[in-house]
Amino acid sequence: MNLLNLLRISWKAISRNKLRASLTMLGIIIGVAAVIAMVAIGQGSKQSIQSQIAAMGSNMIVIRPVSNVTGGARLDNTTVQTLTEADVNALRKKAQYITAVSPSVSARGQVINGPYNWTTTVQGISPEYLSIRGWSLQDGVPFNEQNMKAGAKVCLAGQTVIQNLFPDRENVIGKSIRFKHIPFKIIGILSKKGENTFGQDQDDIILTPITTVQKRILPTIYYQLIFASAISENATAQAMSEIEKIMRASHRLQPGIDDDFSIRSQAELINAFSSTGRILTILLAVIAGISLVVGGIGIMNIMYVSVTERTKEIGLRMSIGARGTDILLQFLIEAILISISGGIIGVGLGFLITKLVGVFLHWPTLVTQSSVILSFLVCFLTGVFFGYYPALKASRLDPIDALRYE
Amino acid sequence: MANVIVDIKNLMRLFKMGEETIHALDGVSFSINQSEFLTIMGSSGSGKTTLLNIMGCLDRPTSGRYILDGTDISSFSKTELARFRNKKLGFVFQTYNLLARTSALENVELPLLYNPAISSKKRKELASEALDAVKLSDRMYHFPNQLSGGQQQRVAIARAIVNDPVMILADEATGNLDSKTSYEIMALFQELNETKGKTIAFVTHEVDIASFSKRTIQLRDGKIIKDEPNKNVRNAREVLQNMKVTAVP
Numbered sequence: 001m002n003l004l005n006l007l008r009i010s011w012k013a014i015s016r017n018k019l020r021a022s023l024t025m026l027g028i029i030i031g032v033a034a035v036i037a038m039v040a041i042g043q044g045s046k047q048s049i050q051s052q053i054a055a056m057g058s059n060m061i062v063i064r065p066v067s068n069v070t071g072g073a074r075l076d077n078t079t080v081q082t083l084t085e086a087d088v089n090a091l092r093k094k095a096q097y098i099t100a101v102s103p104s105v106s107a108r109g110q111v112i113n114g115p116y117n118w119t120t121t122v123q124g125i126s127p128e129y130l131s132i133r134g135w136s137l138q139d140g141v142p143f144n145e146q147n148m149k150a151g152a153k154v155c156l157a158g159q160t161v162i163q164n165l166f167p168d169r170e171n172v173i174g175k176s177i178r179f180k181h182i183p184f185k186i187i188g189i190l191s192k193k194g195e196n197t198f199g200q201d202q203d204d205i206i207l208t209p210i211t212t213v214q215k216r217i218l219p220t221i222y223y224q225l226i227f228a229s230a231i232s233e234n235a236t237a238q239a240m241s242e243i244e245k246i247m248r249a250s251h252r253l254q255p256g257i258d259d260d261f262s263i264r265s266q267a268e269l270i271n272a273f274s275s276t277g278r279i280l281t282i283l284l285a286v287i288a289g290i291s292l293v294v295g296g297i298g299i300m301n302i303m304y305v306s307v308t309e310r311t312k313e314i315g316l317r318m319s320i321g322a323r324g325t326d327i328l329l330q331f332l333i334e335a336i337l338i339s340i341s342g343g344i345i346g347v348g349l350g351f352l353i354t355k356l357v358g359v360f361l362h363w364p365t366l367v368t369q370s371s372v373i374l375s376f377l378v379c380f381l382t383g384v385f386f387g388y389y390p391a392l393k394a395s396r397l398d399p400i401d402a403l404r405y406e
Numbered sequence: 407m408a409n410v411i412v413d414i415k416n417l418m419r420l421f422k423m424g425e426e427t428i429h430a431l432d433g434v435s436f437s438i439n440q441s442e443f444l445t446i447m448g449s450s451g452s453g454k455t456t457l458l459n460i461m462g463c464l465d466r467p468t469s470g471r472y473i474l475d476g477t478d479i480s481s482f483s484k485t486e487l488a489r490f491r492n493k494k495l496g497f498v499f500q501t502y503n504l505l506a507r508t509s510a511l512e513n514v515e516l517p518l519l520y521n522p523a524i525s526s527k528k529r530k531e532l533a534s535e536a537l538d539a540v541k542l543s544d545r546m547y548h549f550p551n552q553l554s555g556g557q558q559q560r561v562a563i564a565r566a567i568v569n570d571p572v573m574i575l576a577d578e579a580t581g582n583l584d585s586k587t588s589y590e591i592m593a594l595f596q597e598l599n600e601t602k603g604k605t606i607a608f609v610t611h612e613v614d615i616a617s618f619s620k621r622t623i624q625l626r627d628g629k630i631i632k633d634e635p636n637k638n639v640r641n642a643r644e645v646l647q648n649m650k651v652t653a654v655p
């Protein structure tokens with residue numbers, strides 16, 4: 001039997017009852033559209049989280065002080081004082097998997113420029129900080145080692161700060177702003193970074209040499225945080241264990257004693273969020289997959305009804321020379337054609353829903369090739385699987401009985 | 407005897423109904439030569455359809471021999487029987503059995519779709535020739551529901567001859583038609599038999615219809631009780647003409 005002829009036969013049989021075919025398709029259409037749209041939403045949110053975190057500096061490693069005192073009152077992390085200049089120096093000297101290290105101490109308060117004032121964070125850091133965060137200057141120059149040594153009253157201002165203190169934004173470089181009665185000269189403007197994953201405005205900041213903060217604002221010899229940058233994203237894990245080793249040596253921690261610091265990498269954060277995204281995607285895909293199965297059962301249902309209803313037609317076809325296999329294939333192809341057509345329409349509808357979600361809800365979406373291919377594959381298999389038994393039933397009919405059927 | 411199409415010897419067909427065994431065919435023997443027009447007659451339940459089904463390779467005998475066009479088909483598998491039906495036989499049913507919402511042409515094409523040796527072009531050609539032979543060239547694209555009963559049966563006859571079968575099998579083919587239309591169908595069968603030399607086996611229980619064939623086999627309880635040539639073969643075309651004459655007083 002010629003497959004092309006069988007395709008013709010099946011196609012004609014379907015087009016003879018378009019309404020039934022469309023109704024059968026409906027389940028598949030909805031199922032596939034659901035798969036496409038759901039997976040697109042899941043993937044979209046996953047990707048947007050990933051890119052947001054990556055924008056914070058994908059090689060970045062953050063070291064925080066923690067209390068390693070077990071039992072008794074646990075101290076708040078901000079008051080734990082374990083990170084020191086010695087640690088930073090040790091890291092700079094000994095670590096091989098990190099390219100840059102910067103300590104950090106922050107203070108919050110009001111900054112004033114003439115009639116304008118704004119409450120923000122002043123973060124003291126070393127010049128390497130910008131490269132660790134992957135941050136560039138929109139204007140001006142970064143501060144240098146000399147500024148560091150001198151504890152110079154210079155700063156780099158974030159976009160939000162500029163916006164609030166210099167509404168006209170004219171000649172900002174070289175101007176002075178006051179923080180806790182200390183005038184800071186703006187030598188650079190940070191480029192816009194936007195909100196981070198947690199919704200914090202990363203541009204609401206003033207960067208200044210850490211020595212300046214330690215000397216003039218927040219007299220302390222301890223650091224609140226140490227930032228470092230792994231030589232590559234892949235080397236993050238090695239960098240972290242290296243840091244731990246160096247820090248333990250620097251803090252003279254005996255074996256068996258807990259770390260008095262914690263190390264977190266941006267990569268971990270990405271993974272944590274990615275797996276949330278992955279779970280979301282899987283969950284959505286499962287829901288959508290169930291609707292596909294329901295669609296498939298719909299096909300089986302209608303194919304069974306159709307076989308019974310078309311018993312006489314089957315008898316006739318057999319009498320004029322159709323073999324059991326021809327009948328089997330005809331009904332199987334009908335089921336597959338219906339499910340694949342439903343799949344094509346479903347993919348189209350899925351794209352449309354995805355677009356609408358993007359336009360009206362502003363949700364990030366991403367239609368992946370694999371979800372489209374997978375849907376088609378599932379449609380094909382649905383057609384085969386749910387079409388097979390009705391088709392088998394049809395092919396096993398006895399021509400005489402079938403012809404006599406009323 | 408080179409032209410024997412059907413050779414049947416001692417054919418038995420039994421149906422088991424619980425304890426009881428029905429002898430639908432009980433030792434039937436006869437043969438049909440090429441270009442014969444044969445009627446199988448008998449009252450209801452006499453075994454006509456059972457015999458025609460076996461002759462049409464839709465059913466297999468319980469015992470006995472059946473040679474069709476030189477091939478013993480008693481041991482054929484279902485698939486081989488299907489092939490044989492497709493190449494060698496044409497069926498005409500009482501209820502036409504046309505596919506709904508399918509043009510006359512496509513209905514006639516149907517048997518050829520199951521023959522991979524025939525191209526798309528050849529199929530169209532043969533189908534329109536067959537419709538021509540039943541004088542329905544002007545109704546090629548009509549659907550069954552746009553045709554009268556007689557026209558539908560002519561489409562079915564075109565479908566039965568499109569594969570150039572060695573024999574046409576008709577089971578009560580005029581059973582659903584009024585007498586005038588029945589005569590038209592019989593005229594068509596006579597024409598196919600006489601001008602094209604088609605072998606026809608025609609089942610009916612009406613003596614009136616049987617009189618258009620050349621030979622009649624009479625069945626009773628699965629046995630042949632009479633098998634003889636018709637002495638006065640009527641010409642359906644003439645009968646139709648006379649009807650017209652008498653219709654106008």
Ligand SMILES: Nc1ncnc2c1ncn2[C@@H]1O[C@H](COP(=O)(O)OP(=O)(O)O)[C@@H](O)[C@H]1O
Nearest residue numbers: 421428430448449450451452453454455456457
């Ligand atoms: N599939 C079957 N099962 C049981 N009995 C059958 C079957 N087909 C036919 N018969 C019986 O065989 C006999 C002949 O039937 P059939 O050939 O249909 O008669 P006819 O066509 O002459 O009216 C009847 O008694 C009928 O009941």
Ligand SMILES: [Mg+2]
Nearest residue numbers: 451454455456
């Ligand atoms: Mg009968």
